[in-house]
Amino acid sequence: RDRLDFYYFQGEAKYFESRVEKHGSTVLRINVPPGPFMARDPRVVAVLDAKSFPVLFDVDKVEKKNLFTGTYMPSTSLTGGFRVCSYLDPSEPTHTKVKQLLFSLLASRKDAVIPAFRSHFSSLLATVESQLVLGGKSNFNMLNDFTSFEFIADAYFGVLPSASDLGTTGPTKAAKWLIFQLHPLVTFGLPLILEEPLLHTVLLPPIFVSGDYKALYKYFYAAATKALDMAESLGLNRDEACHNLLFATVFNSYGGLKVMLPGILGRIAEAGEKFHQRLAAEVRIAVADAGGKVTIEALEKMELTKSAVWEALRLEPPVKFQYGRAKADMNIESHDAVFAVKKGEMLFGYQPCATKDPRVFGSTAREFVGDRFVGEGSKLLQYVYWSNGRETESPSVDNKQCPGKNLVVLVGRLLVVEMFLRYDTFAADVGVDLLGPKVEFTGVTKATSGPGA
Numbered sequence: 113r114d115r116l117d118f119y120y121f122q123g124e125a126k127y128f129e130s131r132v133e134k135h136g137s138t139v140l141r142i143n144v145p146p147g148p149f150m151a152r153d154p155r156v157v158a159v160l161d162a163k164s165f166p167v168l169f170d171v172d173k174v175e176k177k178n179l180f181t182g183t184y185m186p187s188t189s190l191t192g193g194f195r196v197c198s199y200l201d202p203s204e205p206t207h208t209k210v211k212q213l214l215f216s217l218l219a220s221r222k223d224a225v226i227p228a229f230r231s232h233f234s235s236l237l238a239t240v241e242s243q244l245v246l247g248g249k250s251n252f253n254m255l256n257d258f259t260s261f262e263f264i265a266d267a268y269f270g271v272l273p274s275a276s277d278l279g280t281t282g283p284t285k286a287a288k289w290l291i292f293q294l295h296p297l298v299t300f301g302l303p304l305i306l307e308e309p310l311l312h313t314v315l316l317p318p319i320f321v322s323g324d325y326k327a328l329y330k331y332f333y334a335a336a337t338k339a340l341d342m343a344e345s346l347g348l349n350r351d352e353a354c355h356n357l358l359f360a361t362v363f364n365s366y367g368g369l370k371v372m373l374p375g376i377l378g379r380i381a382e383a384g385e386k387f388h389q390r391l392a393a394e395v396r397i398a399v400a401d402a403g404g405k406v407t408i409e410a411l412e413k414m415e416l417t418k419s420a421v422w423e424a425l426r427l428e429p430p431v432k433f434q435y436g437r438a439k440a441d442m443n444i445e446s447h448d449a450v451f452a453v454k455k456g457e458m459l460f461g462y463q464p465c466a467t468k469d470p471r472v473f474g475s476t477a478r479e480f481v482g483d484r485f486v487g488e489g490s491k492l493l494q495y496v497y498w499s500n501g502r503e504t505e506s507p508s509v510d511n512k513q514c515p516g517k518n519l520v521v522l523v524g525r526l527l528v529v530e531m532f533l534r535y536d537t538f539a540a541d542v543g544v545d546l547l548g549p550k551v552e553f554t555g556v557t558k559a560t561s562g563p564g565a
């Protein structure tokens with residue numbers, strides 16, 4: 113019954129919110145999907161407020177082994193037979209090596225990010241404009257799926273997937289491989305009678321996606337030579353490193369951008385023209401001050417842009433579920449009570465409940481307040497958790513916080529900058545897609561001032 117409530121009758125947000133309401137507590141024992149036969153034990157202790165949630169970040173208190181996707185784990189045949197970084201606990205030596213590799217890769221490519229983003233997303237927006245002229249509508253998600261894939265691979269490795277043997281098939285192969293790992297948690301809008309036996313009862317056999325995975329691997333093995341050399345110098349085997357680079361790029365980075373960029377765009381679309389004017393003014397002044405260039409220093413000056421991106425990540429964290437297994441008997445505190453948890457119990461957080469906690473964000477907790485984190489408001493950043501850690505803290509080899517944290521926020525800001533250098537305002541319909549928000553442009557108003565005019 114819980115499974116059906118989660119997938120069909122209530123939907124995920126209501127599933128958790130209604131149970132908090134019913135039991136009058138933000139820490140509770142509940143079941144989470146997918147349950148049998150994919151997960152041995154669906155029982156978790158759910159932490160659903162801003163105060164209790166951070167227990168999941170404390171790797172002294174929780175073990176983070178094999179629980180990236182939750183109470184089930186996809187077959188390692190989908191990742192070359194390896195348990196990749198996201199499934200490793202920081203106590204495992206390979207975790208340190210792979211995470212260090214990713215830090216080194218991102219540092220070595222930091223100057224490539226802004227030019228790659230601008231080039232790929234300005235051509236996306238040119239396509240949006242021609243689609244608007246032709247049909248009055250333009251589906252951002254569809255264009256973003258292709259563009260983000262090209263952009264992220266270009267930024268990390270300097271080799272366009274579309275110029276390799278993959279051609280334009282990369283995003284489709286990636287999406288299929290992602291579905292083979294995430295199908296237990298999502299609904300595809302098919303009738304219950306089909307979806308339950310096909311997608312929510314047993315894991316899909318990896319063999320049906322192995323050809324696609326091999327093609328993706330081939331691209332990485334050829335394109336990531338420098339990163340693979342780096343990996344060897346860190347003591348990693350080239351093959352294991354390549355599967356990890358593939359996962360970090362396609363699952364963590366591409367999967368994240370697929371959900372995050374429509375999320376940011378959708379929230380800003382809904383915030384309306386007045387807010388767009390404020391963003392456009394800020395972006396254009398900072399870029400003009402930097403001699404017409406989009407630089408890191410210019411981005412740092414954009415307080416409202418930064419705040420709007422964090423606000424979108426707060427309301428719509430792209431990765432909503434986090435898990436951790438209690439390492440010892442412990443107490444977990446909510447705002448109102450203390451709960452005893454036993455060693456070995458699975459802790460689970462549904463992040464949107466924690467980051468919309470009214471005890472922290474007040475009566476506007478569920479609303480988009482674009483300037484929430486400007487000035488004094490920055491004190492609230494410690495309650496933004498999208499990266500599996502506080503926004504005021506940093507990822508390291510010793511924790512499980514997302515190593516892409518700074519890059520992700522940078523990319524979010526770059527999207528806002530690109531939009532408001534080019535447009536005074538825009539309009540879009542915002543709906544729901546498989547893994548997150550869906551955004552369809554319905555109109556753009558070209559910039560009448562500033563560097564983009």
Ligand code: HEM
Pocket residue numbers: 176180197198199200207211214360361364365367368369372429430431433434435498499500511512513514515516517519520
């Ligand atoms: C971990 C979110 C982009 C690489 C995580 C976790 C979250 C997250 C929530 C923790 C998962 C858990 O342990 O429960 C996101 C979001 C992204 C994004 C929302 C984009 C919108 C990236 C990027 C990279 C990346 C660009 C590229 C390096 C990783 C890796 C881990 C991770 C390797 C595992 C960290 C560890 O084992 O210590 N991410 N991420 N992610 N992320 Fe990201």
